[in-house]
Amino acid sequence: MKINVVKAYLKKEFSELVRSRLIIMVYLMPSMILILFGYGIKMEVYNVRTAIINYDKSQLSYRIISAFEHSRYFTAEVVNLPEEKALEMMKRAEIDLLIIIPESFEKHLLKGIKTEIGIFVDASFPFRGLTIQSYAEGVLLKEAQEVLQSRPSIVINHRNLFNQAMRDENAIVPGLLGIVFLVAPAILSALLIVREKERGTIFNFYSSPVRKTDFVIGKLSLPFLLHSVNIFIIFLWAAYLFKVPFRGNFFIYWITSEIYVLISVSIGLLVSIVARTQIVAIVLTVIITIIPGFLYSGIVMPISSMEGEAAVEAHIFPVMYYNHIIYDTFLIGQGFSSDKNLFYFFILIFYWLFITVIGVLLLRKELR
Structure with missing residues (x-):
């Protein structure tokens, strides 16, 4: 990897984002999704x-x-x-x-x-x-x-664990993190490459001696770094605005979220290879990320209750593995002492490596 090439792409993309004011959406969209859905989705029924x-x-x-x-x-x-x-x-x-x-x-x-x-x-x-x-x-x-209290009866003495107050926010907000960090980085990374195709500047890459790996790293580094900051911003929203308890290890939350953001930008890479225009890239990314994100995040329906094709699809998408670890870090606190959490963490790493390798292999340094 040539550091100078990566730095040049990083500087160029950052200046483009600032000039187009798209950088505002980088931080506005994840926070809007969390706040709108965090307050809007209610499981309890009143009145x-x-x-x-x-x-x-x-x-x-x-x-x-x-x-x-x-x-x-x-x-x-x-x-x-x-x-x-x-x-x-x-x-x-x-x-x-x-x-x-x-x-x-x-x-x-x-x-x-x-x-x-x-x-x-x-x-x-x-x-x-x-x-x-x-x-x-x-x-x-x-x-x-x-x-009938004078008659023999069974008295059920129950306790609610992990979400004792039965707050909707405790159940909804951690699950929304899997959707936020799947959608926003993927859209941004897809747009950065597709924009080169629309403007014709992709020919600079075709005709230059820059290797595909340097090009991919240079293009995907910016969305990764920008959304790495979002990992901390979203955590503050969840912990202090929605008052979701955090009982786990912050390092596990951070490193798992970083891997998950890498998966998201790799998905954007795959979309950018297929799409020719920015509108197509946005629509395709939304279909690939938002729909599975809601269905298999555990917000609407527990994954354990799914059967057949739905259960298979849930295990294909990374949001299920990420949200399992995130729910643990916020509400339970087992961390990597749980074999299941550790196994899911390694699945996320494999998922990222697999998608990235596929994206680099499919990326052609030539006009199709």
Whole structure:
């Protein structure tokens, strides 16, 4: 590697970024993604519009109504309507949950007779519907258990580990890091090479004695260095703005993120080989990075629950391995004492080397 050649490319690309003001987006886009999605994605469901039809008029039924009315998750109202009318309200999206307390509900419960209570949930969005169902069942079972507390029962003593407060930010923000550091460096590195094609200055490389490795290192060094600074900026956003706890080793977070940024700029190299224009490069990079980033980051769905083709695809993309280590550094703190974390770290290193070698081999120093 010729240091002077790399330094010349580095200086040239930096001056181009400053002159075009694209350097502002280098630091603005990752922070915008983290802030917008960090505040915008919410897993918990609040203010569920709830209608309750009470046929029992018993002490227990009023306790159940009071529990729903005083819960922060529900906005409950007792309605004196036929069941068909109440279901029509749900069809018109006026309510999200309908609870029907049947006659003799408390009497049957105290006598040990099997009894039922109706719960109708708007499950147009399945995840939200399941969440509402779980909340409603929790309230009902709690009140029923208190009524039957004199009878033998199983008491579940549970503790939430790693995210004791059950904060959405603790679950969402670390996962967003895998998307931020996959998308932004890849777009920048792809643009730096494709821009040479659009302007025709790529012929300077074709006709010069500069080797492909020097050209690749010179072009990719700038996005790597710029986004290395972003690693610290994004950490500050996560730890101090979103107040996500950090229980792991900062060195592991840093070195893993650096390897991951190298993977991202290598993906940009592959895109730049295929694309001829900057618009094509941006669209192609977004498709390759953002979609898999969201699907396989663990934010929307746990990787462990995926089966078949989805599980295979999740293991192909690097975001799964990176986010596993990042979630550990923020919420758990095992670090490399965990064999799985160490194994995933070496997978990321192999991923980077493999993509970089493929990119250098596919890059042709000639007009196609």
